[in-house]
Amino acid sequence: MKPKKIPMRMCVGCREMKEKRELIRIVRTPEGDAVLDPTGKKSGRGAYVCRRAECLQRAIRQRQLERQLEITLTPEITEALTAEMERLNADGSDPE
């Protein structure tokens, strides 16, 4: 039996390795913003966080997100990411 290859990524908030499908990708836009990419299909430099507000906040506070995406997070971007994460968690839908 061949072992199944599960794609793993590290959450930049809690720094744990998780299955890629459990994480949400955050992608850097050409404008230097950062947006959530629930489908994981946007092109650009990306970082992964758990589907949890805590991990997103930690990634922002500890500047892991800025480091990973090589951008400067403005309060506007931070707010937009936070709101988008809340929206995703609230509707509970699976992007797959």
Ligand SMILES: [Zn+2]
């Ligand atoms: Zn996490």
